[in-house]
Amino acid sequence: MFKFYMPVNVASHIISFLAALVLLTAFGMLVQKRIYGLIRLFTWQGLFLSLNTAFVGYVANKHHLYISALLTLSLKVILLPYILHILIQRLKIRKEVETIVNVPMTMLIGIALVILSYHLTAPIRELSNLTTRSTLAVALATVMLGLLMMITRKHAVTEIMGFLAMENGLFFAATSATYGMPLVVEFGVAFDLLMAAFIFGIFFFQINTAFDSLSVEQMARLKEDD
Amino acid sequence: MNSSTMILVLLGVSLGSAIVLAIAGSIKLAPEINVLGSAATFAAGVGLALEVYAHGAMLAGGDFFYVDAFNVYLAVLTSFVSMTTAIFSRRYMKREREHGRVGHIRMRFYHAMYQLFIFSILLCLLTNNVGVLWISMELATLSTVLLVSLYRTPNAIEAAWKYFILCGVGIAQALFGTVLLYFAAEKVLGEGVGALLWTNLGRVSGQLEPTVLSLAFVFLMVGYGTKMGLVPLHNWLPDAHGEGPTPISAVLSGLLLNVALYALVRCKVLVDGAMKTHHAGNIMMGFGLISILVSAFSLLRQKDIKRMLSYSSIEHMGIATFAFGLGGPIATFGALLHMLVHSLAKSAIFFTVGHASQMHSTQEIDRIKGLFKGNPLVGWGLMFGIMAIAGMPPFGIFTSEFLILTATIKDAPICAPFLLLGLGVAFAALFRSVQSMVSGNVPAYQKPITAAHVPVLLHMALVFAIGIYMPAFLNQWFHTAVESMR
Numbered sequence: 001m002f003k004f005y006m007p008v009n010v011a012s013h014i015i016s017f018l019a020a021l022v023l024l025t026a027f028g029m030l031v032q033k034r035i036y037g038l039i040r041l042f043t044w045q046g047l048f049l050s051l052n053t054a055f056v057g058y059v060a061n062k063h064h065l066y067i068s069a070l071l072t073l074s075l076k077v078i079l080l081p082y083i084l085h086i087l088i089q090r091l092k093i094r095k096e097v098e099t100i101v102n103v104p105m106t107m108l109i110g111i112a113l114v115i116l117s118y119h120l121t122a123p124i125r126e127l128s129n130l131t132t133r134s135t136l137a138v139a140l141a142t143v144m145l146g147l148l149m150m151i152t153r154k155h156a157v158t159e160i161m162g163f164l165a166m167e168n169g170l171f172f173a174a175t176s177a178t179y180g181m182p183l184v185v186e187f188g189v190a191f192d193l194l195m196a197a198f199i200f201g202i203f204f205f206q207i208n209t210a211f212d213s214l215s216v217e218q219m220a221r222l223k224e225d226d
Numbered sequence: 227m228n229s230s231t232m233i234l235v236l237l238g239v240s241l242g243s244a245i246v247l248a249i250a251g252s253i254k255l256a257p258e259i260n261v262l263g264s265a266a267t268f269a270a271g272v273g274l275a276l277e278v279y280a281h282g283a284m285l286a287g288g289d290f291f292y293v294d295a296f297n298v299y300l301a302v303l304t305s306f307v308s309m310t311t312a313i314f315s316r317r318y319m320k321r322e323r324e325h326g327r328v329g330h331i332r333m334r335f336y337h338a339m340y341q342l343f344i345f346s347i348l349l350c351l352l353t354n355n356v357g358v359l360w361i362s363m364e365l366a367t368l369s370t371v372l373l374v375s376l377y378r379t380p381n382a383i384e385a386a387w388k389y390f391i392l393c394g395v396g397i398a399q400a401l402f403g404t405v406l407l408y409f410a411a412e413k414v415l416g417e418g419v420g421a422l423l424w425t426n427l428g429r430v431s432g433q434l435e436p437t438v439l440s441l442a443f444v445f446l447m448v449g450y451g452t453k454m455g456l457v458p459l460h461n462w463l464p465d466a467h468g469e470g471p472t473p474i475s476a477v478l479s480g481l482l483l484n485v486a487l488y489a490l491v492r493c494k495v496l497v498d499g500a501m502k503t504h505h506a507g508n509i510m511m512g513f514g515l516i517s518i519l520v521s522a523f524s525l526l527r528q529k530d531i532k533r534m535l536s537y538s539s540i541e542h543m544g545i546a547t548f549a550f551g552l553g554g555p556i557a558t559f560g561a562l563l564h565m566l567v568h569s570l571a572k573s574a575i576f577f578t579v580g581h582a583s584q585m586h587s588t589q590e591i592d593r594i595k596g597l598f599k600g601n602p603l604v605g606w607g608l609m610f611g612i613m614a615i616a617g618m619p620p621f622g623i624f625t626s627e628f629l630i631l632t633a634t635i636k637d638a639p640i641c642a643p644f645l646l647l648g649l650g651v652a653f654a655a656l657f658r659s660v661q662s663m664v665s666g667n668v669p670a671y672q673k674p675i676t677a678a679h680v681p682v683l684l685h686m687a688l689v690f691a692i693g694i695y696m697p698a699f700l701n702q703w704f705h706t707a708v709e710s711m712r
Contacts, residue, residue, distance in 0.1 A: 123437045124409070143402060147395060156387070163394055170401050177409040182419040185357030189401070192364045196394070199371055203387060210380045219384040222465045 011059045018052040019135040026145040046076030062179045117141040135176035142169030156214040230286040236270040244341035251334030257316040264309040271305035292354035295706035308344045310681035315473035343369040356422045374470035385465035392462040400449020406442035410434045431499030443497045453486035455540045456513045457520040467536035472580030479539040480573035507551040514548025518648035525655035542568040549630040558708045560629030567622035574685035575611035581677045596668040605664045607682045612660040616653045622692035
């Protein structure tokens with residue numbers, strides 16, 4: 001097969017660019033107020049992730065990465081957004097706009113988390129000789145931004161979106177630190193994610209029935225009484 | 227039968243029962259099928275244990291499974307407790323159904339998920355692959371999340387949501403740790419599944435990059451520590467264990483926590499091997515000690531009996547984590563024993579508490595009274611269970627705590643006062659509440675029930691027997707396990 005070998009630094013620039021896009025969508029999700037907007041950002045993030053995986057597979061000549069790119073594409077770009085759309089329609093929460101307290105503060109914390117991620121992964125970056133190594137910090141930052149999103153949001157759907165963004169970060173970490181985990185593991189993780197999707201779907205309905213809304217703020221019954 | 231087929235039977239029975247119960251779970255015999263499936267799993271577990279006892283640690287199914295003294299004893303324990311819990315659950319859930327707390331379809335779901343849960347924790351224990359371990363650990367969470375919310379009350383849903391979200395976040399950290407572990411291993415072992423196998427990792431642990439592993443361990447500790455409910459990652463645990471159906475509380479407290487600890491200990495052995503320091507052990511000791519202290523003081527404030535027992539589980543997982551962190555033959559032996567006896571005693575107490583709360587239609591400690599007179603077997607079962615869990619001789623938990631304390635005084639005397647303080651406070655808290663529950667007159671609202679005595683008596687007899695006499699085979703098992711962890 002004809003293969004076009006691109007110079008290593010061009011390849012690593014493209015990978016860094018895609019990584020930057022993943023991080024950008026993560027920041028976008030942090031402050032996006034509309035649920036539909038969030039799903040759109042999540043879909044973009046999945047697409048960049050999938051493109052990045054395929055591209056790394058191409059540059060490094062690792063064919064199993066094509067399979068995981070395809071898996072990402074079908075799960076995170078097509079299936080999960082579709083499930084979320086259906087759930088939102090059924091639950092009639094289309095127009096809900098969430099108030100996010102203190103956007104500038106959230107952004108500043110986010111930036112601090114990115115710096116922290118670079119700091120934490122510094123010793124590993126020096127060990128790695130992969131073209132993708134500089135993206136490990138971005139992956140960890142995506143995980144942390146997802147976590148931050150889960151903490152700052154008060155709506156069940158947005159909490160789940162944060163969770164999914166975090167999972168994207170983990171997947172990204174696997175392709176950037178190593179050339180992807182073995183396929184057994186990737187398929188297993190995808191299976192768990194799919195099962196989790198069904199479970200949170202059921203949960204949305206249960207929460208909606210029990211609390212008359214999907215805001216998780218009212219879930220504060222179980223506390224230690226002093 | 228060779229060991230590969232034995233493992234396939236062990237896993238196949240629970241997975242098969244899950245499928246059968248999911249399809250045909252509406253028939254009247256579903257609880258009996260549940261018991262039968264668990265009993266068959268237990269039989270297969272014993273068979274596998276005998277094999278390992280005779281021939282030592284082995285690989286099976288290519289190199290997909292690995293059984294040694296450490297995980298096979300936990301597999302037997304898991305299948306045993308799952309069997310007795312299924313027996314307990316038969317009558318208990320029938321009564322819940324009569325009270326209208328669960329319907330037909332939910333019972334079917336309950337049985338299928340129960341077996342799926344058992345399958346996933348057995349897979350966790352027996353797999354040789356660190357990635358598969360993570361996947362099945364997540365599967366164990368997912369299969370129990372909707373069981374916690376089975377009653378669909380706002381409290382139950384809130385508890386289940388917390389469980390789902392917090393454990394999901396926690397376990398995600400463990401996946402990041404696993405990725406880092408793979409990153410380090412792949413340099414030595416090459417790409418592919420081989421670099422994720424415990425057996426291969428153990429062989430080359432000395433060559434793994436220490437800086438990467440120390441970072442990986444922090445993530446693994448946070449991830450599996452969340453699953454274990456170690457303070458400060460414990461927020462979800464009292465809710466999830468308190469609000470779910472009692473049989474589920476029993477298996478969550480008795481089995482799932484053990485499996486998370488198992489995963490952590492395997493990681494710790496690896497990290498210690500790579501770093502040649504006591505870094506991982508120190509982190510575990512810190513988490514363990516904080517868990518013991520915080521949960522002991524939280525025990526004092528509990529008003530709900532099942533929440534109180536959940537805090538006691540956190541305390542005991544703290545003790546075992548601390549002991550594994552301390553290391554050395556005596557502490558490790560004590561920790562292994564502690565996992566065994568805590569699991570047996572805690573599930574037995576959950577059984578009696580389940581009966582007691584059905585008799586009083588409440589889980590509030592203040593409203594449960596007069597158990598000695600109302601139902602002596604439930605009352606005495608609870609009394610002895612609490613005595614055992616609080617660490618009174620002659621029960622097995624006394625033995626394990628004594629061993630751990632002795633090792634602490636020798637190797638880390640600075641920790642001993644804190645450990646003793648935690649144990650003392652927990653003891654006082656448990657006794658204060660159990661006394662008001664068992665003594666006194668029978669209140670008017672107490673309803674008589676036919677309790678399932680066999681599971682309680684069996685568990686308590688075992689905890690008692692291990693406390694006064696350690697069987698030779700158990701002794702040898704633990705010694706082999708301790709050796710493998712050096």
